[in-house]
Amino acid sequence: MKRIINLIYSMKIGFIGLGIMGSAMASNLLKSGHKLFVYNRTKEKAEELLKQGAVWKDSPATLAREIDVLFTMLEDPIAVESLALGTDGFLNEMKKGSIWVDSSTVNPSFSKKMSEKAIAKSIRFLDAPVSGSKVPAEKGELLFLVGGDKIVMEEVQPLFDLMGQNAVHIGDHGKGSAMKIMINQLLGQSMLAFSESLSLGMAMGLEKKMAMDFLLKTPVTAPILEVFRARIEDENYEPNFPLKHLQKDLHLFTDTAFELNKAVPLTNAAKEIYAQAKQKGMADMDFSSIFKFINE
Numbered sequence: 001m002k003r004i005i006n007l008i009y010s011m012k013i014g015f016i017g018l019g020i021m022g023s024a025m026a027s028n029l030l031k032s033g034h035k036l037f038v039y040n041r042t043k044e045k046a047e048e049l050l051k052q053g054a055v056w057k058d059s060p061a062t063l064a065r066e067i068d069v070l071f072t073m074l075e076d077p078i079a080v081e082s083l084a085l086g087t088d089g090f091l092n093e094m095k096k097g098s099i100w101v102d103s104s105t106v107n108p109s110f111s112k113k114m115s116e117k118a119i120a121k122s123i124r125f126l127d128a129p130v131s132g133s134k135v136p137a138e139k140g141e142l143l144f145l146v147g148g149d150k151i152v153m154e155e156v157q158p159l160f161d162l163m164g165q166n167a168v169h170i171g172d173h174g175k176g177s178a179m180k181i182m183i184n185q186l187l188g189q190s191m192l193a194f195s196e197s198l199s200l201g202m203a204m205g206l207e208k209k210m211a212m213d214f215l216l217k218t219p220v221t222a223p224i225l226e227v228f229r230a231r232i233e234d235e236n237y238e239p240n241f242p243l244k245h246l247q248k249d250l251h252l253f254t255d256t257a258f259e260l261n262k263a264v265p266l267t268n269a270a271k272e273i274y275a276q277a278k279q280k281g282m283a284d285m286d287f288s289s290i291f292k293f294i295n296e
Helices: 002-010 020-031 043-051 060-064 077-085 108-120 134-139 150-163 175-203 208-217 223-234 243-259 265-282 287-295
Strands: 013-016 036-039 069-072 099-102 124-127 142-147 164-171
Touching (some): 020 043, 020 150, 124 175, 150 164, 164 175, 175 223, 243 287
Parallel strands (some): 013 069, 142 164
């Protein structure tokens, strides 16, 4: 293990995708003294990292030529494929034997497709989406859900340790992405069910605080919802996990179900409710703002 740690510390690391999550993850790599090369479609989002010592690159391709390990944290499969394989894409420029870790939330079939593209170019690939939002990302407390070769994961483990509190090998390529969309499907459904119940309780004359006190203590309520209590109480929907991203993840879940000929009627309905909230101007609010949509 010591040999692997020393090897990682001698590596040059790239990070593409500096949104809410990516910027926090990249910052934790920088705090540990790594030389980090960064790219984002809008350079403004990289300014704070550049002040901390990150090196800006003008394209994914120029970044790829410099690094041994690349992390991507992008919005959706379209963004990942564009930056990997499009004009000035990184995959054609990465060194043989280097490692690409995609921490974006994408559908499992897409992760398998990207793994095949990478392997064809002698690039080692891991799908490693994260469970956690803005605050855990800032604190380095994310959970990485890893699909791919376990030996490659072990090489990257010291970097996972800097950004998260745990990394779990789920299985081969695509399995990390599979587990991630399962988790987010439950998260979206749980928040929606809680919002419907609370909203109806208030319509029946129950005081909001008392209803939340009771519901959140019952064994039928998902424990994670306690984290979002203050947001609903204070009507503060500053995004830790934007609603548009949760809706996208539900769409990935239903797309995957279609690919596998599985019926997911509840998730299809939930996806459309989040889509309606997005159309009402809530796309960039925290996904817990679905309560606001339900209650209006």
